[in-house]
Amino acid sequence: MRAVVPFDATAPKTRLAPVLDSTERRAFAERMLRDVVAAVEAAGGVPQVVATESVDVDRPAATVRVDDRPLSAVVNDAIARTVEGGDPLAVVVADLALATPAALSRLFEAEGDVVVAPGRGAGTNALVVRTSDFHVDYHGTSFLDHLDIARAAGVEPTVVDSFRLATDIDEPTDLVEVLVHGTGRAHEWLDARFELVVDDDEGRVGLGRR
Amino acid sequence: MRAVVPFDATAPKTRLAPVLDSTERRAFAERMLRDVVAAVEAAGGVPQVVATESVDVDRPAATVRVDDRPLSAVVNDAIARTVEGGDPLAVVVADLALATPAALSRLFEAEGDVVVAPGRGAGTNALVVRTSDFHVDYHGTSFLDHLDIARAAGVEPTVVDSFRLATDIDEPTDLVEVLVHGTGRAHEWLDARFELVVDDDEGRVGLGRR
Numbered sequence: 001m002r003a004v005v006p007f008d009a010t011a012p013k014t015r016l017a018p019v020l021d022s023t024e025r026r027a028f029a030e031r032m033l034r035d036v037v038a039a040v041e042a043a044g045g046v047p048q049v050v051a052t053e054s055v056d057v058d059r060p061a062a063t064v065r066v067d068d069r070p071l072s073a074v075v076n077d078a079i080a081r082t083v084e085g086g087d088p089l090a091v092v093v094a095d096l097a098l099a100t101p102a103a104l105s106r107l108f109e110a111e112g113d114v115v116v117a118p119g120r121g122a123g124t125n126a127l128v129v130r131t132s133d134f135h136v137d138y139h140g141t142s143f144l145d146h147l148d149i150a151r152a153a154g155v156e157p158t159v160v161d162s163f164r165l166a167t168d169i170d171e172p173t174d175l176v177e178v179l180v181h182g183t184g185r186a187h188e189w190l191d192a193r194f195e196l197v198v199d200d201d202e203g204r205v206g207l208g209r210r
Numbered sequence: 211m212r213a214v215v216p217f218d219a220t221a222p223k224t225r226l227a228p229v230l231d232s233t234e235r236r237a238f239a240e241r242m243l244r245d246v247v248a249a250v251e252a253a254g255g256v257p258q259v260v261a262t263e264s265v266d267v268d269r270p271a272a273t274v275r276v277d278d279r280p281l282s283a284v285v286n287d288a289i290a291r292t293v294e295g296g297d298p299l300a301v302v303v304a305d306l307a308l309a310t311p312a313a314l315s316r317l318f319e320a321e322g323d324v325v326v327a328p329g330r331g332a333g334t335n336a337l338v339v340r341t342s343d344f345h346v347d348y349h350g351t352s353f354l355d356h357l358d359i360a361r362a363a364g365v366e367p368t369v370v371d372s373f374r375l376a377t378d379i380d381e382p383t384d385l386v387e388v389l390v391h392g393t394g395r396a397h398e399w400l401d402a403r404f405e406l407v408v409d410d411d412e413g414r415v416g417l418g419r420r
Contacts, residue, residue, distance in 0.1 A: 103371055118373065121383075122390045122406065122415040140408035141415055144390060161313055163328065166373035173331075180332045180354060196332065198350035205332040205351055 001108055001128070003045040003090035004078050005062075006071050007033050009053040013095070019172045019194075019207075028189055030055065032169060033094040035184035037062045043104035045090055050074050075136045083132040091127045091136070093119075095169045097178045097186040103164040112158030114150040117165035118143040126165050131155060175207055211318055211338070213255040213300035214288050215272075216281050217243050219263040223305070229382045229404075229417075238399055240265065242379060243304040245394035247272045253314035255300055260284050285346045293342040301337045301346070303329075305379045307388045307396040313374040322368035324360040327375035328353040336375050341365060385417055 012029035013020070020028060033049070037059050040047040047062040049055065054066055067074050075091050082089040090108060092099070107117055107126050114134050119125035122141040133153035137145050150157040167177050169186075178190050197208040222239035223230070230238060243259070247269050250257040257272040259265065264276055277284050285301050292299040300318060302309070317327055317336050324344050329335035332351040343363035347355050360367040377387050379396075388400050407418040 106371075118391070121386055139413050141390070141406055161316075161374050162371050163373045163376035164371050166376070176331055180351070181328070196351055203349045 001045050001088050001090050002078075002082055003040045003047050003092050004075060005033065005036055005040065005047050005049045005092050005094050006074060007049055007051040007055060007094040009051040009055045010068075013170070015170050016172060016175070019175065024193075028186060029095065031185040031189045032097045034058055035182075035186050036092060036094050036096050036099055038184065039096075039099045039101050039104055040090075040092060042101035043108055045092075045104065045108060048078075049094075050078075070138075072136050072138045075138075079129055079132055079135065083129055083134075088128055088130045091129070093125050093168055096125060096165060096167070097169045097184070098164040098167050098181045100164055100183070103162045106162060107160050107165060110158050110160055113155045114146070114153075115158045115160060116143060116146050116150075117160040117162055119166055119168045123168065125168050126160070173206070176205055179207060180205075211255050211298050211300050212288075212292055213250045213257050213302050214285060215243065215246055215250065215257050215259045215302050215304050216284060217259055217261040217265060217304040219261040219265045220278075223380070225380050226382060226385070229385065234403075238396060239305065241395040241399050242307045244268055245392075245396050246302060246304050246306050246309055248394065249306075249309045249311050249314055250300075250302060252311035253318055255302075255314065255318060257302075258288075259304075260288075280348075282346050282348050285348075289339055289342055289345065293339055293344075298338055298340045301339070303335050303378055306335060306375060306377070307379045307394070308374040308377045308391045310374055310393070313372045316372060317370050317375060320368050320370055323365045324356070324363075324367045325370060326353060326356050326360075326367055327370040327372055329376055329378045333378065335378050336370075383416070386415055389417060390415075 013025045016025050034057055037047045037057050049057055049064040050067050052068045113131040115128040117126035122143045124142040124146050147157050178187055179196055194207045195210050197206050223235040226235050247257045247267050259267055259274040260277050262278045323341040325338040327336035332353045334352040334356050357367050388397055389406055404417045405420050407416050
């Protein structure tokens with residue numbers, strides 16, 4: 001299955017600015033991208049990175065195309081080209097640092113013409129589209145909007161219940177999840193610089209520079 | 211399968227104080243508890259609520275026992291009594307407002323002597339224990355600690371990858387998930403008082419009073 005992996009190569013992960021400077025954010029974002037591309041491949045997908053600027057994903061099987069249009073336009077074009085031609089299309093965002101081949105296999109193998117893996121905050125972190133009657137709209141409550149768009153097209157959407165696919169890495173608190181559950185390049189990069197810190201009063205877990 | 215559902219009836223959900231007053235927090239917490247108890251029953255479990263004070267769960271099949279000891283002591287006692295007697299034991303925290311019978315069935319039916327559903331922030335939201343060589347320690351990075359405790363007992367732990375089981379409702383931002391994904395009493399209560407609000411600049415989703 002073709003899997004579009006959109007990547008903001010221009011100013012990635014700006015909401016991590018409280019803990020990572022711009023050079024670090026770019027380095028970390030590229031490692032998450034490479035992890036996602038590798039996991040897509042291992043789950044039997046064919047990754048097609050669509051980046052706002054050139055980026056090296058270090059995987060011979062992955063293609064990279066530069067396209068600086070908004071995400072929804074890029075994905076709707078891909079739906080038109082791929083799904084109208086009779087093939088399914090997956091879309092997997094590039095900051096799923098916890099994505100594993102097993103989690104992505106559940107996504108790819110789920111039945112239904114529209115399969116959605118929600119992200120926290122009403123977002124859409126991954127999709128499989130098997131009907132060109134569906135289109136995407138990534139602004140705001142995109143998870144709810146994608147359910148509505150599917151139903152308006154006469155399709156009952158399938159929802160994949162995965163913590164690993166729901167955890168996109170946007171905010172500093174999300175980095176705790178990478179340290180706890182990550183296994184790839186992004187985890188290795190982060191683990192060399194940060195460690196888990198337990199607040200003894202509350203028992204809450206944060207992170208601190210090593 | 212017996213399923214202990216621990217409930218803080220004394221001062222529930224204090225971290226929701228920025229958006230809910232103490233009467234609301236208690237009302238909301240009781241609805242989450244009732245949702246969890248109903249979902250456990252629907253998944254074939256036998257819920258046993260252990261609360262710090264008396265609470266009415268409004269389910270004939272659910273027992274309620276008052277025990278104000280720390281959570282780890284309560285659960286380790288339950289492991290000793292139930293698992294040493296040859297029966298498996300589940301533990302499901304009471305603030306899993308997104309828990310569904312399907313998600314809990316994946317937990318109950320997962321193979322392994324120690325099955326763990328992680329929560330955000332390195333927590334442990336649900337467990338199935340089938341060996342009395344295992345014990346719990348809920349402080350701090352309990353998810354990682356529970357993996358270590360299982361391995362020290364010679365058991366390779368099974369991890370259940372579920373967004374619904376990973377989402378315990380602690381902070382105001384978690385309430386967005388209840389509005390988006392909830393289906394029970396807690397969702398109904400919250401939806402009568404709050405609505406989703408999309409930040410037009412960032413596209414981020416929060417909530418506001420109706």
